[in-house]
Amino acid sequence: MRLFYLLILSCFAFSVTAQDLPKALLTTPELSNYEKTSSYADVMAFIDAVSKGSNKVTRISMGKSLEGKDIPVLVLANPKVSTPAEAKASGKPIIYIQGNIHSGEVEGKEAVQVMLREILHGDKGYLLDNQIILFAPIYNTDSNDKMEAGRRPSQEDSPKEVGIRENSQGWDLNRDGIKQEALETNGLIQNIIVPWDPALFVDLHTTNGVWHGYSLTWAPSYHTAGEKAPYDFTWDRILPEVTSQVKKKDEIHLGPYGYFYPQREGWPIKSISTYNHHPRYLVNQFGLRNRMAILSEAFAHERLYQRINSTYVFIREILEFTNKNGKEMLKVNAQAEAAAIQLVKEQGGKVSKGVRFEMTPLEEKIPAYRAYNYLVYDETEGNRPGKRYLRKPEIVELPDVVNYSAFTPTVTAILPKGYIIPAEFANIAEHLMKNGVKVTKLEKNVRATGQAYKATKLALAQRPFEKHNMATIEGAFESTTKKFGKGDYWVDLAQPLANLIFYMLEPESDDGLVTWNFFDEYFQKNGIDQKAVEYPVFKYFELK
Incomplete structure (x- = not known):
């Protein structure tokens, strides 16, 4: 038996090897024992270092912020491409992944840098075999450096100092998808989304404090008035496989995005609710563009190193999936686009579509929803007697939880x-x-x-x-x-x-x-x- 354990330990020792990297290819969290997040200058220096000598990366610009900062986008391809025309001529799907839309939510910014390093200098170069990847690590450039302590208390002071949510014009960049008043939004739409036309858009966030039991939660683009096929493919194919692979490879639990409130519903809860369907949210706008999109939300209450890791493995498995299934994704998107056009040609003036919606439950319940357990007691003293809910340290699985993440039209128009x-x-x-x-x-x-x-x-x-x-x-x-x-x-x-x-x-x-x-x-x-x-x-x- 002792020999058996020695053999197991020996195998583990050979399977875990240290990467010998130059200091320039280390991120700020790695260099600070995960106590700090990257400044804009840190990210730009990392981009310069990671790109040096590589024949698989081109740096382009989305545009400039109000303070004159360049918003970098890294185009990764093998063979190298520099323009949208070259990318489209390759026939490969284009995958766009961005971090730092809200500067206090730093995990995407850091995870994207690690992914850049692993593709260009590590063992993930094969992810460029069948796709072209666009990385925008620091979308909200100006506000990233307006760092102070106490901005994100649900992140357990890890890191202590982070930037602010809004951009330097005072806009929430993830509420600007329709009005498009922010410089960043205009740069994204006009210089990236329209010319490069990504098949999949991934937006990396961190939750604001819900005590679910997942290291990261996800949501697709809610299609509303759009075609359903890209949503179905994302919901039925991409997200289940990515979730399964992360659990298998990393023992990390991912699950559906949603809020719940024991104070309203009692404990155990019976339902969760997602966010609004509005295309002001960039992820949702892609449903109206006949394209796929994914929202990523790291669990705020874990430590920074855990949140970066869960975001990294989520990105990794998305890219594993798209590398294998990108052609099929392009086909689904193209069919949705053709269906939208055909509907107008054949039914324009006859058929109605939704223009206002209400959140409704999906038919299928979540069979085992993970959440932190709660202790319930009766408060009899004071001015507000009633039930009180105290969070416990263990995670439980709640059966048959209703998922409010469908949207039903309440008003239609021809x-x-x-x-x-x-x-x-x-x-x-x-x-x-x-x-x-x-x-x-x-x-x-x-x-x-x-x-x-x-x-x-x-x-x-x-x-x-x-x-x-x-x-x-x-x-x-x-x-x-x-x-x-x-x-x-x-x-x-x-x-x-x-x-x-x-x-x-x-x-x-x-x-x-x-x-x-x-x-x-x-x-x-x-x-x-x-x-x-x-x-x-x-x-x-x-x-x-």
């Missing part, structure tokens, strides 16, 4: 053949075009038969959100025929971004351009408080 935007609303046309939408200026008069929306009320929220008093419109569509002339903008909806266009332009959309105040001035100028005002964007079913 999908048109397209839209006509009057010439004076050039800003709307430009907003669509920067997202990759094809918009054409009319060269002659046309007659458009379809629907005009008569707004009877425009209510603005009393409390600002992202510096906006969000708008909610009321009214009704009326069938009519209208004339439009030279200089007006024509948007034929039979194009790849049909669902994104629809969600942005429909007046009653819960996250469209009306919601984000793009039309407030027009409605107020035309007296919406006293009379019905016609929404200026016309949806047509027939054009002559």
